Amino acid sequence: MRICVQSEPFNIAKELQGFGAGRGDIGAVVSFSGLVRDDSGHLQMLEVEHYPGMTEKSLSSCAQEAVTRWELADVLVIHRFGRLQVGAPIMMVATAARHRNAAFEAAEFLMDYLKSRAPFWKREITAQGTQWVAAKDSDEAALARW
């Protein structure tokens, strides 16, 4: 298990290098990455604030819960904070499991929990000013399925 909370940019492919590789008990590897999207065409930067200490704790307990529920062979969570450029990866999760359903479900579970339970807050920076991103009811509702 690897949990990273970092301001440094990361490369999805590089982080996945070797993940779940060279073993006989892993049949499925799933990765999800969230990138900085610019819907308005005016986004200059995305700023991510977090709660040092609680962030690491909540990501770890979330990953631990996923490992227990789906018997994952491995799990990886990376989340950035600070200022991010358009198109850059904000975060990623990866799961390795015996079967594909477990790997997919665990990755979606991690994303749903991380979205509504890990202490990160996004703010969009445009030429017109800055604006906090509002939480979506649908993100909170997504937790109900687990």
Add this chain to the structure above:
Amino acid sequence: MRICVQSEPFNIAKELQGFGAGRGDIGAVVSFSGLVRDDSGHLQMLEVEHYPGMTEKSLSSCAQEAVTRWELADVLVIHRFGRLQVGAPIMMVATAARHRNAAFEAAEFLMDYLKSRAPFWKREITAQGTQWVAAKDSDEAALARW
């Protein structure tokens, strides 16, 4: 869109390099990889047979269907044939979309279709002999949800 049917080994991370990167309209990238699993502890090789011509056609039409249904910004499908070692990647799919649900759903759709609709057949090679892998009813049933 990139569809590869190949006997050569591939590296998941390397194939994902640059996938969905450097754009402002992609918020989510999902990848799935299937690896050769050895449940019995006796697997020497996995042999994958396919139907040249039909394989490429069915993977392409499956990817095209996914792009249309989920407005994917990009999609990647790689599937190997021939003799594969334990732990090696057999295949992978990757999807890039505006939102995470689309990227996840499209990847699962591609997997479900590919499992039951693309003309590949697996055979396990052990010291005791060879055995064709039987199709699972659950794989066929998985198509019903799409």
Add this chain to the structure above:
Amino acid sequence: MAKLELVYFAWVRERIGRARESIETQAATPLQLIEELSARDERYGAALSDVSALRVAIDQELADFDTKLTGAREVAFFPPMTGG
């Protein structure tokens, strides 16, 4: 009589003992084709008699066993796929 290219995969190929062959046939559907082949040689019967364990593709598209073969050039018989 129509000329057809037949191709076989996995254990269907093994039971029939060849990967492909060209035949002349009057069969109108894959099901009739199976009956015709099975009458010729018992190996076809052993490979193709249980269509519930088989899939068929006509010109590289999955088809039903009662799909018309009109205009078809290539018919493939194989077990349910196990890719992924």
Add this chain to the structure above:
Amino acid sequence: MAKLELVYFAWVRERIGRARESIETQAATPLQLIEELSARDERYGAALSDVSALRVAIDQELADFDTKLTGAREVAFFPPMTGG
């Protein structure tokens, strides 16, 4: 009187005008703490009055607004999270 470290994030931090502070309080719950703070200065009221738009963590664990503060050292107020 108990000593508490208070921390604020995102627009809660901006409205209150600071990221953290140490206080002495008799509040038994986060809700009572909000009432106490709001009585001290209107900036707290502006930031914390609508608890439906807030989340609270006690010692870095998400909690309810009526969870007992007994033994707590750090209480954080912030908007719903938007990570991922």
